[in-house]
Amino acid sequence: MTTPAHEPKAGGNAGMDSEYLEIRGLCVSFDGFKAVTDVDLTVLQGDLRFLIGPNGAGKTTLIDAITGLVPATGSAQKSGSELIGRKVHQIARLGVGRTFQTASVFEQLTVLQNLDIAAGSGRSALTLLRRRKSALPAIEEALETTGLTALRDKPAGVLAHGQKQWLEIGMLLVQNASVLLLDEPVAGMSHEEREETGNLLRRIGGDRVVIVVEHDMDFMRAFATSVTVLAGGRVLSEGTVEEVQADPKVQAVYLGTAAAGDLPPVDADAIAEATEAVSTTDLEEAR
Ligand SMILES: Nc1ncnc2c1ncn2[C@@H]1O[C@H](COP(=O)(O)OP(=O)(O)OP(=O)(O)O)[C@@H](O)[C@H]1O
Numbered sequence: 001m002t003t004p005a006h007e008p009k010a011g012g013n014a015g016m017d018s019e020y021l022e023i024r025g026l027c028v029s030f031d032g033f034k035a036v037t038d039v040d041l042t043v044l045q046g047d048l049r050f051l052i053g054p055n056g057a058g059k060t061t062l063i064d065a066i067t068g069l070v071p072a073t074g075s076a077q078k079s080g081s082e083l084i085g086r087k088v089h090q091i092a093r094l095g096v097g098r099t100f101q102t103a104s105v106f107e108q109l110t111v112l113q114n115l116d117i118a119a120g121s122g123r124s125a126l127t128l129l130r131r132r133k134s135a136l137p138a139i140e141e142a143l144e145t146t147g148l149t150a151l152r153d154k155p156a157g158v159l160a161h162g163q164k165q166w167l168e169i170g171m172l173l174v175q176n177a178s179v180l181l182l183d184e185p186v187a188g189m190s191h192e193e194r195e196e197t198g199n200l201l202r203r204i205g206g207d208r209v210v211i212v213v214e215h216d217m218d219f220m221r222a223f224a225t226s227v228t229v230l231a232g233g234r235v236l237s238e239g240t241v242e243e244v245q246a247d248p249k250v251q252a253v254y255l256g257t258a259a260a261g262d263l264p265p266v267d268a269d270a271i272a273e274a275t276e277a278v279s280t281t282d283l284e285e286a287r
Helices: 059-066 088-093 111-119 125-129 137-146 161-174 191-205 217-223 241-246 248-253 268-286
Strands: 020-030 033-044 048-052 073-078 096-099 179-183 209-213 226-231 234-239
Touching (some): 020 059, 033 059, 033 234, 161 179, 191 209, 191 217, 226 248, 234 241, 234 248
Parallel strands (some): 048 209, 179 209
Antiparallel strands (some): 020 033
């Protein structure tokens, strides 16, 4: 399997040609309800960032805003190119790719055909479906990276749940996405599949910006190089796994049990109190 030149690390790999995602003052409202409020977030290439937070914290909405699925105000730049205000396909063409909680692959088509379609925008449907004698180098590489080489000629519909998620990630790789936003990639996966997925994230995360929305705290602890916690649509905390887990605001939101397994039930009052504390601190700092 392809090994990255370098593994993800906290803070990423800042450099002249590094990719980055820089979000400033991002807000999303649904009929007056603020789902995301004034979010600032910077992730450099090579930093495997996990985005956690209780149900309804705004994690998926934030990804939706970055990828053009919901209107937003503020700024989200990929390596200097503004994404807010662009259409979904334009954002994808700029190299920003995402997966959804449920994998959306073409079940009747083979693994190779799925990758071929992902790689081949601009080619006719007939050309895409015709079986190639040899796959494009980018497709061969994606097959190897995702561990799907032996399954290349199998219909995607017969793949295990985890393999479908890996295929979806492979489809982003052949599209040359350098910013990958993955929404709960290990939900419903077996322990082995989680391990494999974490290793896959490490393989691809060294030279890309990867943001993983996740509820599985064990998975986060094992693979995150940095963490952002959202609550009530705002950034509540940010840092390494250890820093975030030690943050009293985070403990308050998770009722002091964030370190134990999957998310516990969330106390709405604790969220309100914790986010209020953040807003007040922000205001005080601004004065
Ligand atoms: N299209 C929509 N219209 C109205 N409200 C919405 C819409 N999408 C999301 N919301 C609301 O915005 C808030 C944030 O939702 P979002 O799905 O982003 O949270 P999340 O952190 O991803 O939660 P989960 O972990 O449960 O997936 C929630 O209160 C949700 O009900």
